[in-house]
Amino acid sequence: MQLRDDFAKHISELHSPIDRPYTTSIDKSLLESTEDIEHLNKEIHDINPDYLTFLPAYFWVFYFAIGWVYFSSFIFFISSINEIFRLETSNVPLLVLDIFILLLMFIVFCAPLVLLLYQFIRKYLIRTQYYFLKKQQKIAYYYRPLWKFRQPYALKIVDYKDVIPDLHQDPYNRAYTPLNLYVADPETGDITYHIKLEDYRVNPRVQWAFIRTYMESPVDELPVDAKFCEAYPADTSKSLFACADIIYRKSGILPRDHSGGGQIMVFIIGSLFTLGYLLQGNNYQTAKQAILHPDVQKLLTWDGQNNPYPIQPITDEAKLAFEGKNWEVNVRWVCIILINVGLFVWAVVAYNS
Template sequence: MQLRNDFATHISELNNPIERPYTTSIDKSLLESTEDIEHLNKEIHDVNPDYLTFLPAYFWVFYFVIGWVYFSSHFFVATFIGDIFYKDMFEGGMSLGGIFYFRVFFLVALFIVACTPLILLLYQFIRKYPIRTQYYFLKQQQKIAYYYRPLWKFRQPYELKVVDYKDVIPDLHQDPYNRAYTPLNLYVADPETGDITHHLKLEDYRVNPRVQWAFIRTYMESPANDLPIDSQFCEAYPVDTSKSLFACADIIYRKSGILPSNHSGGDQIMVFIIGSIIALGNLFQANHYQCTKRAILHPDVQKLLTWDGQDNPYPIQPITDEAKLAFEGRNWEVNVRWVCIILINIGLFVWAVVAYNS
């Protein structure tokens, strides 16, 4: 209850506050959870003496399924309604000119409604605009930097926020409609009023939030040797500076162990089978990786950094020559594979449409 009494009002609304930075010793037994630690190693974007970043959690499967259902249901419903109107027009004796103009109007309306989400998605692939927030834990300065923009102000640019790590209050946030959903949330409150001034949503439901918080605390409060980093899982992927959407899409399969990290071209069959079914979802997630902004490029954050990029005490697996070519868009094995996967995916969709209307 002490944590709930630290501030006056709104901080008491937190569901389940846990230990704050430097208040208690870190429970190292939490870091022995092999599955959770492997997951965190795979999600790390950068780890070095001065800053740690995770690739933000992203429910790409949810959005992909919603998009697929939208396209399919809209197309089939529109086709069904169009067949009815088309039949009624002939039976009603409408002129050929009227039928022609109606068909043109119907096709234009169908294209605008059905293809607008796809056009926006393709525009996102080109524009590479960030969708999710990424958080940067600055060890040397004991701060957390992140970009923030209210969800409803999507036209507003992201604003840089920097908070003191020692002021963070971690909380296991439970969704009232799903008691099993407990991601780690970090709050900062005004000590005078108790008003919450910052809310950092790590939102990774695939890992024990207490393990995630112990991992973050170990990085921020302990020597490098205490952080359970395994180079077998944690690799130096330049995803946000990559010129290749296909190379970023490969990250999905490398994390699952389906593809080797050196881009040697092995295990292609499984990628073809899975990717050919959900190619759009893979590319959507790849775009998410590719457009994740690096807050360290902001001048105000650069001033906080001291590391020169050399002598990293954390065991990060360096990127291979094949991977460099892939991220530069010059690895023909990666490019040809994904072009074929996309063509197969389009072929399957066309086949489904033709089979439905035959």
């Protein structure tokens, strides 16, 4: 996985450039790829005559980090609980050393968990959200260098026709080939903008054909399936549980109306991946809030009426869930969290008994 801000400094260094906007006809055969099109439909965040957005893509590193939190916290407990009450108070230098070691272990092992819980409360944007503005023929997104995590995201606006799509293959993972969009200085060829869509679960050529069809073609040419695309309003994100439910139900295993169906399956799967779904829900929640940025609102001219794209309307249950008032959703997630905490405590006690 490439984590630098720029994969290339000069346009000649791009890996595999493909057709630029409006330069050639769109290969419609790519839109017949059922599996990839279904995936893109599930990932659509908003779609209307003015703008299209996808859910932020997630790397495996997030799941690795979550696993590290559990493992590290577990190691911290089992290695410290037995010793914390055996401090040698009569030996001051040894006591100071033991306390220092415990503090160091806490910082190393429990900091990720503390930061994760802090993120749930703070709800700060992590993943970048891109807005493909059809009427404006622009792409708007928020950018921040990876290492400047304390710096706020800056709004960037790119002319769609200036984009150069490229298939960048990670040299360390040949199976990972995301779609990257670049804008270069016409005189020097230096990369001035880099848009990383970062979705490795779909053929990047299909994804680019989908985007081009939306931006360059009539409505009826875009393969949008109403059973996958739901009309969740951009400004209703009060409940972390409801946002986590959206991510959880995109698999298609469970009912998508927040009605409380499929409870047993939710408990079985949800109890295993609670932090993962909550983390994704948190990112979805913060990405939705980003659209309220005043500079973005100026670019979104759709009045919210008569959407020509087939979108499944939001249900009454989902509306309540987004307001945090759907008791079935809230109770389910609280129970799943309690199951996780109970299993974790049991594991610690069983190991130390």
